[in-house]
Amino acid sequence: MVYAPIAEKIGKMSTILLALCLFGLGTIFCGIIHIFSWLLVLRFITGMFAAGIMPTTLAQIGDRFEIQRRPEAIAFFMSFSTSGQAMGVVIGGLVAQFFTYRILFLVLGAACIPGILLLIRERRERESLEGAQPTPFLQRYRMLLGNRRSWMIYGLVFCEGLIFYGGFTFLGAYGVSVLHLSYLVIGLLTATYSVGGFVGSRTITSVLKRLGTSMMPAFGALLMIAGFGVIWSWASVITLTMGFIILGFGYSYCHSTLQTFATDLLPNGRATAVSFFAFSLFLGSGLGPVLIGRVF
Template structure:
C-alpha cells in the first residue's frame, strides 16, 4: 500500500513526469482498493473469509509482476490498479474475521495486533523501497512483493484447505446487508468520519518523502527511513493499546490521537532541520492509530450479521477518501505548497478527533 510513496521521485525521473503525475500510482491503487472492497466483503461472508484472503494474496502476484515489467507510467499505473483490486480482499476480511471470533471487550487489543502486522508492512514499504531504489532499481521492489505474496498466499491457501472449503451458513444477500448498514445513523456517522480521516491523513503521508527531498535535499533511502518513523509510531501504539484504552477509554484515546496528529504533522511541515522530522513522523503515526483503531473497532459492530460487508465498506470509504486527499495534495505539491498539506491535515484531524470523542460518549450514554 505504501511502497510507491518513497519511489515517487524515482518513478517521475524515469518516466519524465512530475511528482504529482507520478502520484497517480498512489491514487490509482487507493481507488481500486476502495472500490473492490464492495466485491470481496460479500464473498467473504458467503464463501469464507480465510478462503477469499488466500485467493486475493495469490492474485497480488500478477499485479506486482506487471509493475516490475512496466515500460511506462501508464503501464505502472495499470499494474497498481490491478494490485489494489486484488489486495482489497485481505485486510478488511482479516478485521472481519477478528470481529467474528473476538468479544468486543478484547477486540481493540486484537485489532491492534493485526494493525501491528500492517504497520510492519508499511515500514518495509516506505523504507526498503527507497533503499532498493538507491542501491539498485526501483522495479525490484515489486519483484520482492510478488515473491512475498506467492509465499504468504500459498501458506494461507493451505490453511484454508485445512479449515474446510464449506460455504458458511446463513449468508445474507449483499444488497440487503448494504442497505441495513447505510440505514443506520451510527454507521453513516462512522463512515463519514472515516472518509474525511482517509483524505487528511493519507493525503499527507504520501508526500512525506517528497517534502523531505525538496526542503532538506536528503537521499531516497534516508527519506524512506524517516517516513517509516510514522509506522514506528503506530507500532509503539500497538504495544500500548490495551493500557491506553484502560486508562483513557475510547473517547480519550480518540482525543489523544488528534492532538498528536496535529503536533506531529505541523512540526514536520515546519521543522527547521531534518533531524527533527523522525520524531514528528513518529508522533503523527502514534496519533493516527489511536484515532483510527477506535474507528475501526466501532466499525466491527456496524452489522454483526454481515461483518465482511461492513468492514469492506469501512475500508472502501477510507481509501476513496485517501484518493481525494492524494489528488488535492498532489496539486498543492506541484504548486510549491507542500507544507500546507501537513498543516491542514494536522489541524483537520485534531478537529475530527473531537467529533469522534463526543459521538462515542453520546452513544454510550444512550446505550447506558
C-alpha cells in the same frame, strides 16, 4: 466493495487466499513486462486484487476476537501494515537507487508464496469458525445505510484519510525540498512512523482503560495534529523524526478504534461493513493529497 458479497458467500479465508494469489501473480507479471502502458494496466489490476486482502482480514479479526480484545488485535495487525509500508519505502529506495524496479516486483510477487501456503493451512482449520449465517445481501446494505452510527463512522474515517494522508503524503517532499535530504534518508526516517504505530498497538489497551473507547479517536486525532505541528514548527531532521513517531501513535489509536467500531456495525455481515469502511478511507486518502496539494 466487490469483495464483501464474495467473502460472505465463499468465506473470508478463501477470499483472502484468492486475492493474495491473484495479487502475487499480477505483481510477478509487473516485473516481467517492459511496456509502460501494460505496466500501468497491471498495476491497476493488482491494486484491485490487493483491495480484497486488508478489509476482509479485518472482518476476520472481528469474527475471531471479542469486542474487548478487538482494538488491541486490530492495532497489532495495523502495526505490521504500517511497518510494511515504511519498509516498502526504504527497500524501494534502495532497489531503485542500486538496481531496477523490476527486481522489486519479482521479489514482492515471490514473497506472497509463504503467505499463500499459511493461508491454505489456516483455511482448512478455521473456515468452519467463520461465524453465524450472514444477513441476506440487500438487507445488509439497507441495515448499514439506514444506520446513523454507520454514517458517522464512515464519515470520520473519510475525514481521517483526507486530512492525515493529505499531509503525510507531502512529508517526503518536505524533507527533500526543505531539509535537503536524500530519498534514501527520507525512507529511513519514514520507518520511524512504523515504530510509533507498533508501540501504539502494544499500549492501546492500557490507554483504552484510562480514556474509554469513545475518547480514543479524539485522542488519536489530537496526537496526529501534534505530530504535524512538531514537524512544521521547526525545520530540522529531529522534529521530522519526532513528528513521524507521534503520527504513528496517533494514527494507531484513532484508526484502530474506528476499525473496531466498524467491525461491530453488522456482526452477521462484517465483511460488508468493513468494505464500506475501507472504501471511505481510500476515498479520503485519495482526495486528501489532491485537495491539500492545491491549497499549499
